[in-house]
């Protein structure tokens with residue numbers, strides 16, 4: 426079974442996207458995947474600054490994240506929507522990771538030869554979908570990542586999850602299950 430990294434693009438206490446990441450980790454684990462559910466809180470990175478990189482190199486946290494991705498066939502990202510885009514935490518994290526090279530591997534090694542699935546939760550009716558389109562563009566065009574076409578956008582966050590952390594709306598839950606199944610299927614082919 427494939428290894429899948431799961432995380433949210435928010436480290437806020439009570440993050441609704443962390444709830445989606447947790448639901449993804451549970452679903453992937455139940456399907457037999459080896460899940461690494463991480464928090465970006467454990468990978469603190471300064472705001473990207475080329476002078477800082479020239480002076481001190483890439484921070485260890487970015488290196489550790491790249492290693493984590495290299496050890497997995499799939500990644501699920503739960504991305505908050507900020508002003509119709511994705512969170513600066515995600516942008517900064519991926520920007521630092523994009524500066525990491527590995528001998529013998531092509532550029533942007535963390536983003537190649539694995540598959541990414543995206544999800545979002547927001548208060549609005551569109552469920553962070555606008556932010557996901559921006560994240561997809563950055564990942565595909567900037568990082569050369571393979572991103573699944575299906576994206577799990579979950580709106581009306583206040584009622585989105587039941588007490589057990591599952592998606593409450595049956596249609597949304599079914600769509601989320603499809604995203605998880607496709608992620609597993611694609612990642613399984615790469616394992």
Ligand SMILES: Cc1cc2nc3c(=O)[nH]c(=O)nc-3n(C[C@H](O)[C@H](O)[C@H](O)COP(=O)(O)O)c2cc1C
Nearest residue numbers: 435437440441442443505506507508509547548549
């Ligand atoms: C700077 C900022 C911009 C936001 N812009 C949007 C937005 O465009 N659309 C939306 O649905 N929610 C927006 N929100 C609300 C967030 O979706 C909400 O705060 C959400 O809880 C953040 O995700 P988290 O709980 O995982 O941290 C914005 C929040 C902030 C702080």
